[in-house]
Structures are given as structure tokens and as C-alpha cells.
Amino acid sequence: MKTNNKLIVITGASSGFGLEMAKAFAKEGYPLLLLARRIEKMEALELPNTMCRKVDVINKESFEAAVREAEEVYGKTDLMINNAGVMLLGDIATQDAQEWKTMLDVNVMGVMNGMQIVMNDMKERRSGTIINVSSIAGVQPFGNHGAYCASKFGVTGLTRVARGEMSPYNVRVLSIMPGAVTTELLGHTTNQNIIDGYNEWKTSVGAVSITAADVAQTIKYAYELPQGVSLREIIITDTMQDA
Numbered sequence: 001m002k003t004n005n006k007l008i009v010i011t012g013a014s015s016g017f018g019l020e021m022a023k024a025f026a027k028e029g030y031p032l033l034l035l036a037r038r039i040e041k042m043e044a045l046e047l048p049n050t051m052c053r054k055v056d057v058i059n060k061e062s063f064e065a066a067v068r069e070a071e072e073v074y075g076k077t078d079l080m081i082n083n084a085g086v087m088l089l090g091d092i093a094t095q096d097a098q099e100w101k102t103m104l105d106v107n108v109m110g111v112m113n114g115m116q117i118v119m120n121d122m123k124e125r126r127s128g129t130i131i132n133v134s135s136i137a138g139v140q141p142f143g144n145h146g147a148y149c150a151s152k153f154g155v156t157g158l159t160r161v162a163r164g165e166m167s168p169y170n171v172r173v174l175s176i177m178p179g180a181v182t183t184e185l186l187g188h189t190t191n192q193n194i195i196d197g198y199n200e201w202k203t204s205v206g207a208v209s210i211t212a213a214d215v216a217q218t219i220k221y222a223y224e225l226p227q228g229v230s231l232r233e234i235i236i237t238d239t240m241q242d243a
Helices: 016-027 039-043 060-074 097-125 146-169 192-205 212-224
Strands: 007-011 032-036 050-054 077-082 129-133 172-178 233-236
Touching: 007 016, 007 060, 007 097, 016 032, 016 039, 016 212, 032 039, 032 060, 039 050, 050 060, 060 077, 060 097, 077 097, 097 129, 097 146, 129 146, 129 212, 146 172, 172 212, 212 233
Parallel strands: 007 032, 007 077, 032 050, 077 129, 129 172, 172 233
Antiparallel strands: none
């Protein structure tokens, strides 16, 4: 177990990548602030040196209040992982516009809130890391992913701009872009035909063996490299996923 670890903040920590990251970092003794709307799932992990708070990342005030509370206990945030996200698949011509807004609010505004909460402190300290969880859908298009692609292309672009703003201060801003991984994310989609088609596609290409824990370990590896080493963008997919 490592010593003298600094605070890590993980949004969307109640399932999927966030939950696996929480377990991986806790195993190494990192103090954690876990944020999500389902606090009972985070508390059920019973991780040491961990604060869990029920927070919607769209609400910047409560998001920042939770971060400051944790910093009072564990010190300044050294790693902010903006992982919270929703995936509501649908074709552009017929999808409910409220689903577009939900994705853009959570997937884009939530990331912007998380970055802004820690950026000034990191600039002053000339150290720190921000990791934004985008998607392979943030660099290439997929059918029925119109608004989701728009949100994740937005995360990719935001991350690149933020990297340029922060690199003179020795602060890393990384983008992780997972491909198809089995998590609760697909369950957000309301169109059953699209869900069925997505699952059939995953089976046809064999993109089923990569896990959320694999993605979490990749993120942990990128963070634990020396501060002067920046893995700017990582696309991680199942070996058999070719698109």
C-alpha cells in the first residue's frame, strides 16, 4: 500500500467505471471522495478513508461544497475524475429532445463543473491531474448515438482546450475513451429495439470480454505515472472491437 497519497474525487462512483475505480484506488490507500446520486451503493462498499456524498454533477453548488468538505479532511484534490455520464440512445429525427438535454447537461456541463472546481487550486500548486471519461463515441460517429456523440465529442474538445490552458502550470488533463464495455450505461436508453440492436452488435464483434475493472486499472496507471508524463488521450476497447 502506498503512503502519503492525496485526495481523489470520483463522480459517478455508484456503478460501472466509477465503482471499479473507487475499489482500485482504495486498495492502494488513497483517500477518496465518491459522488453520485445513489449514495447507498457507494456506502455499501465500506471503503476506508472515504467520504460519500449524494451529488448531481449538474448542481455546481452542491458539487463544489462536497469537494471542499472532503478537502478539509484530506487536503487539496490531486485527481479529479469526471466520470458521471448518461447514454440515452436514439435516432435524431424521433428522439425526445429532453433526452438530448439530459445528456448534454450531465455529460458536458457536469464535466465543466468538475474541472472548474479544481483548476485554480491546481494552477496555484502547479500540480494535479484531471481525467475526463469520454468515449470512443467522442472521436467517431455511431448510428443512434447522435446526441450522445455530440456530448462526448464535446468532452473530447473540452479536454483538449483545458489541457492547453493547464499544461503551462504542470497540470495534466487526460481523456479516457472506452469502447463497448458491459456496465449499467446502456440501461439508461428507453428504446428497447435500440438496446437489443446494441447488444446484438456487441455479440457479433465479440466486444464482451473487456470489463469496467480493466478501464479502471488503465485510468489508475495513467494517473500514477510521474507528473511530467501525460497520456493525453487513451482509447481503450475490447481487442475484437474493430469500430
